[in-house]
Amino acid sequence: MPASPAESPPKTASNAAPTVEVPPLAAPLCYVADEDASIRQFLSLILHGSGIDTVKLADGGGLRQAADKRIPDLIFHNIALDSADVIESLGVLGKRGFGSAVQLTSSRGAAVLEHVKGIGVEHKLHMLPVLKKPYETEAVVKIIQDLKLGLAAATAKIDIEQALANNWIEF
Secondary structure, eight states: OOOOTTBOOOOBTTBSSOOOOOOOSSSOEEEEEOSOHHHHHHHHHHHHHTTOEEEEESSHHHHHHHHHHOOOSEEEEEOOSSTHHHHHHHHHHHHTTOOSEEEEEESSOHHHHHHHHHHHHHTTOEEOOOEESSOOHHHHHHHHHHHTOHHHHHOOOOOHHHHHHTTSSOO
């Protein structure tokens, strides 16, 4: 099955540099970089449900390419068995002065997770607490709410007098 326009296929010998399509600026944007397509899809569904566009990426190379086109509001980046890819991504983001949040995810041990997170901190990135796999939908929604992104940021209170004065509601 071919990858969706917002998903980069894994690298192969004949597909060394996939093209990453980034949606136009309309909603907050999150890059989801994970080698597991089902995790990318799971996170994207939660984020879409919260009013956030996503670009699904199979690795850090795709993330770095996408960041050349548009800076996202949030990055979910998995720490795979070889942590060199995510470390390279953190270095590139740090050199570019990336100011949005970075959410690392992984099923790796605490020492590796804290080491990689520390590299992000050294690069002056806004590193969120590492999200250990497996995680629940509620954990992702809480991150979005804490960052005030998507629908969580769009909620506003309307004064009843203002609503009546503008005929937004009838009494």
